[in-house]
Amino acid sequence: MAQPIIDNCFGLENARRLDAVDRLASMRDRFLLPQGIYLDGNSLGVLPRDTAAALHDVVERQWGSDLIAGWNTHDWIGQPQRLGGLIAPLIGAEPHEVIVSDTTSTNLFKLIGAALIARPDRVTILSEPGNFPTDLYVAEGAVRMLGDRVLKTVPADEIVEAIDEDTALVMLTHVHYTSGRKLDMAAITTAAHAKGALILWDLSHSTGAVAVDLNGCGADLAVGCGYKYLNGGPGAPAFLFVAERLQGALQSPLSGWMGHDSPFAFDDAYRPAPGIARFLCGTPSVLGMAALECGLAPFAEVDLPALFDKASALGALYMRLMDERCRDVGFTLASPRDDAVRGGHVSYAHDHAYPICQALIARGVVGDFRAPDLLRMGFAPLVTRYEDVWRAVETIRDVVRTRSWDNPLFKVRAKVT
Amino acid sequence: MAQPIIDNCFGLENARRLDAVDRLASMRDRFLLPQGIYLDGNSLGVLPRDTAAALHDVVERQWGSDLIAGWNTHDWIGQPQRLGGLIAPLIGAEPHEVIVSDTTSTNLFKLIGAALIARPDRVTILSEPGNFPTDLYVAEGAVRMLGDRVLKTVPADEIVEAIDEDTALVMLTHVHYTSGRKLDMAAITTAAHAKGALILWDLSHSTGAVAVDLNGCGADLAVGCGYKYLNGGPGAPAFLFVAERLQGALQSPLSGWMGHDSPFAFDDAYRPAPGIARFLCGTPSVLGMAALECGLAPFAEVDLPALFDKASALGALYMRLMDERCRDVGFTLASPRDDAVRGGHVSYAHDHAYPICQALIARGVVGDFRAPDLLRMGFAPLVTRYEDVWRAVETIRDVVRTRSWDNPLFKVRAKVT
Numbered sequence: 001m002a003q004p005i006i007d008n009c010f011g012l013e014n015a016r017r018l019d020a021v022d023r024l025a026s027m028r029d030r031f032l033l034p035q036g037i038y039l040d041g042n043s044l045g046v047l048p049r050d051t052a053a054a055l056h057d058v059v060e061r062q063w064g065s066d067l068i069a070g071w072n073t074h075d076w077i078g079q080p081q082r083l084g085g086l087i088a089p090l091i092g093a094e095p096h097e098v099i100v101s102d103t104t105s106t107n108l109f110k111l112i113g114a115a116l117i118a119r120p121d122r123v124t125i126l127s128e129p130g131n132f133p134t135d136l137y138v139a140e141g142a143v144r145m146l147g148d149r150v151l152k153t154v155p156a157d158e159i160v161e162a163i164d165e166d167t168a169l170v171m172l173t174h175v176h177y178t179s180g181r182k183l184d185m186a187a188i189t190t191a192a193h194a195k196g197a198l199i200l201w202d203l204s205h206s207t208g209a210v211a212v213d214l215n216g217c218g219a220d221l222a223v224g225c226g227y228k229y230l231n232g233g234p235g236a237p238a239f240l241f242v243a244e245r246l247q248g249a250l251q252s253p254l255s256g257w258m259g260h261d262s263p264f265a266f267d268d269a270y271r272p273a274p275g276i277a278r279f280l281c282g283t284p285s286v287l288g289m290a291a292l293e294c295g296l297a298p299f300a301e302v303d304l305p306a307l308f309d310k311a312s313a314l315g316a317l318y319m320r321l322m323d324e325r326c327r328d329v330g331f332t333l334a335s336p337r338d339d340a341v342r343g344g345h346v347s348y349a350h351d352h353a354y355p356i357c358q359a360l361i362a363r364g365v366v367g368d369f370r371a372p373d374l375l376r377m378g379f380a381p382l383v384t385r386y387e388d389v390w391r392a393v394e395t396i397r398d399v400v401r402t403r404s405w406d407n408p409l410f411k412v413r414a415k416v417t
Numbered sequence: 418m419a420q421p422i423i424d425n426c427f428g429l430e431n432a433r434r435l436d437a438v439d440r441l442a443s444m445r446d447r448f449l450l451p452q453g454i455y456l457d458g459n460s461l462g463v464l465p466r467d468t469a470a471a472l473h474d475v476v477e478r479q480w481g482s483d484l485i486a487g488w489n490t491h492d493w494i495g496q497p498q499r500l501g502g503l504i505a506p507l508i509g510a511e512p513h514e515v516i517v518s519d520t521t522s523t524n525l526f527k528l529i530g531a532a533l534i535a536r537p538d539r540v541t542i543l544s545e546p547g548n549f550p551t552d553l554y555v556a557e558g559a560v561r562m563l564g565d566r567v568l569k570t571v572p573a574d575e576i577v578e579a580i581d582e583d584t585a586l587v588m589l590t591h592v593h594y595t596s597g598r599k600l601d602m603a604a605i606t607t608a609a610h611a612k613g614a615l616i617l618w619d620l621s622h623s624t625g626a627v628a629v630d631l632n633g634c635g636a637d638l639a640v641g642c643g644y645k646y647l648n649g650g651p652g653a654p655a656f657l658f659v660a661e662r663l664q665g666a667l668q669s670p671l672s673g674w675m676g677h678d679s680p681f682a683f684d685d686a687y688r689p690a691p692g693i694a695r696f697l698c699g700t701p702s703v704l705g706m707a708a709l710e711c712g713l714a715p716f717a718e719v720d721l722p723a724l725f726d727k728a729s730a731l732g733a734l735y736m737r738l739m740d741e742r743c744r745d746v747g748f749t750l751a752s753p754r755d756d757a758v759r760g761g762h763v764s765y766a767h768d769h770a771y772p773i774c775q776a777l778i779a780r781g782v783v784g785d786f787r788a789p790d791l792l793r794m795g796f797a798p799l800v801t802r803y804e805d806v807w808r809a810v811e812t813i814r815d816v817v818r819t820r821s822w823d824n825p826l827f828k829v830r831a832k833v834t
Contacts, residue, residue, distance in 0.1 A: 046484065056469055060469050065452075067451055068783065077833050105699030106523055106671065109670075140686075145562060146562065227700070236702070237702070252558070253559070254526055255555060266788050283652045285652040285702050287708055288705055
């Protein structure tokens with residue numbers, strides 16, 4: 001990976017020098033960026049410049065004038081596959097292996113259910129404690145519905161040895177939502193297959209920030225989020241991946257009409273569509289899809305290895321600056337230092353992480369807090385500058401050294417964190 | 418029900434007279450209506466005048482400027498309940514019994530799953546053949562996942578006697594999507610309860626067009642669509658209802674994080690929210706919700722009994738005019754003539770229904786075709802005028818009498834019908 005040259009005394013000029021030679025720098029112009037420094041694109045991505053106009057067109061011209069004809073005229077019906085095709089290169093998949101549909105949680109249920117139905121003689125879903133909550137909750141729901149299965153969690157570094165002949169499905173998040181730790185997709189996938197288990201990767205915190213090679217690793221199933229690095233907007237539709245070799249054998253328990261072989265024949269009996277479309281369920285959100293399409297467009301224009309290198313380099317710079325500038329003020333790195341096993345965000349533990357995070361927001365530096373004590377910063381490589389990282393660390397330094405976080409206002413817990 | 422006065426020779430002047438005294442006539446101004454006569458609002462509702470601006474605000478100001486803070490600042494997190502509260506009066510529910518979420522298909526799965534889990538000793542889901550396909554498909558998927566249940570269909574008029582001690586759930590669509598036939602919700606609900614079964618009503622073709630009184634009928638569960646009479650736009654989020662008395666006892670198999678008692682505690686174990694929120698799953702579509710909210714607003718401003726009377730009267734006028742003007746040209750009424758048992762749309766069978774429908778669209782009269790031979794016209798009472806009905810029938814008359822439908826162009830089947 002091309003690591004930027006960082007000298008011993010890293011100042012603002014150095015950061016600016018890196019921005020000046022950043023081949024991706026012009027991508028910022030494709031977005032309407034907020035004031036301040038936004039390092040939470042891993043939670044909700046920024047607004048593409050084209051989104052508002054695209055939505056206006058979909059609403060006023062397509063829906064308003066063409067109404068029901070829009071499904072054909074504007075190929076709304078083709079959105080799930082078309083957008084899946086745009087995501088495919090980001091995750092090492094073929095276009096016909098990915099569709100955009102529903103939410104990450106719902107897609108998890110489809111694929112967990114399909115996997116468990118396909119492995120009737122195996123009892124266990126294997127995951128890790130502290131996985132993103134909805135992954136565990138949805139697995140628990142599938143287990144509860146089936147009655148005869150269990151969800152078992154073991155720490156990630158014990159997963160490979162825990163996989164056995166009783167494992168139906170290994171379900172893991174590729175980049176962990178708090179630590180940013182990136183699992184070894186190839187090794188774990190191989191281990192799962194060696195025991196006859198299926199594997200499901202949650203790519204929510206990976207897609208658009210780190211290289212993913214589902215087919216290169218021989219992965220079976222994956223899901224991911226549209227509103228983080230993909231910039232699809234709040235509550236954007238999510239995506240799912242099913243390897244081509246499995247599509248005919250697996251069947252979604254959420255067998256809604258859009259996954260039917262012939263939805264508009266209005267048959268009484270369900271007959272799944274032949275390919276990835278069988279994992280559709282209800283009527284897709286045309287507005288949500290239109291916004292996500294604007295978020296996906298910039299990725300088709302960039303050199304993806306350079307993009308992923310930049311995400312790594314931004315994280316590396318953040319850690320270096322935290323080392324240099326925020327030493328001995330109570331922070332403990334909670335992310336892997338090694339670029340090879342870290343995703344697009346970096347977390348530090350601090351006893352006062354919540355009010356520090358709020359104080360930073362008040363100063364225009366937006367990261368987020370993750371319970372119980374993490375300050376998390378995400379580096380969206382399409383828009384984040386090295387200078388932003390430098391300024392963020394200086395603000396953290398100031399907030400902590402002046403104890404400006406020690407203010408009752410910054411201790412009020414928001415409904416959504 | 419207030420039936421409009423219709424004299425023996427019903428001309429355009431008569432239709433205009435009805436429009437002139439229509440207390441709901443001004444509601445048309447709340448919508449940006451397409452050219453021509455749109456009678457397919459039961460499939461995709463028209464565009465509210467406020468939607469584009471509301472979406473622009475959500476996109477540019479809320480998302481673009483406030484980003485992640487929008488979940489709190491703009492109460493995105495409260496949308497599912499807030500919009501549920503707007504739908505509640507349309508369906509005879511309390512605000513805390515309804516949430517907006519996901520798609521109709523996904524909501525069906527949540528409630529079918531919850532019902533089957535709650536009735537472990539009962540084998541059957543009872544529905545009718547020819548129910549809206551996704552209802553049957555989703556029930557089939559739930560049955561397939563559970564393994565020990567069956568989906569049984571009997572004609573609607575035999576449902577009551579088919580309910581027995583083995584029935585876990587009766588699942589019916591209140592207003593049938595082709596015929597417009599409205600079932601007796603009170604009687605069937607009572608019959609289901611008499612045998613200890615739960616009941617689930619699909620209100621997709623009812624909500625906003627006919628009176629529904631879920632609590633008056635003692636109904637247990639319901640789902641419905643946001644993009645038909647509610648004018649939420651293509652693929653709008655759907656809604657679900659769970660009677661208050663059942664909320665604590667039922668648990669959605671789609672136990673995603675938004676249904677957790679404390680989603681942002683990020684606990685490993687699922688603990689359902691106490692009320693209707695437990696039926697949420699993944700992150701809601703903020704854009705879809707914002708558009709649906711614009712669709713729901715007009716309903717809060719109208720006299721609902723008058724609205725539902727108007728829908729009935731428009732359908733009655735359509736049938737009368739078809740009788741008078743389109744007699745002996747091959748049409749057979751496929752809907753109940755009796756207003757008391759008919760919803761907001763009326764269908765006629767015709768051997769050439771498909772090309773007739775296409776020829777009508779080419780003449781600016783938009784209804785839709787439903788296989789195998791139905792021409793379906795929907796009367797959205799917020800925007801449809803009596804004059805529209807009159808003109809539509811005259812156009813049908815002309816298309817059929819001149820055989821202008823007999824054109825190869827009108828026989829090409831579209832992907833989406």
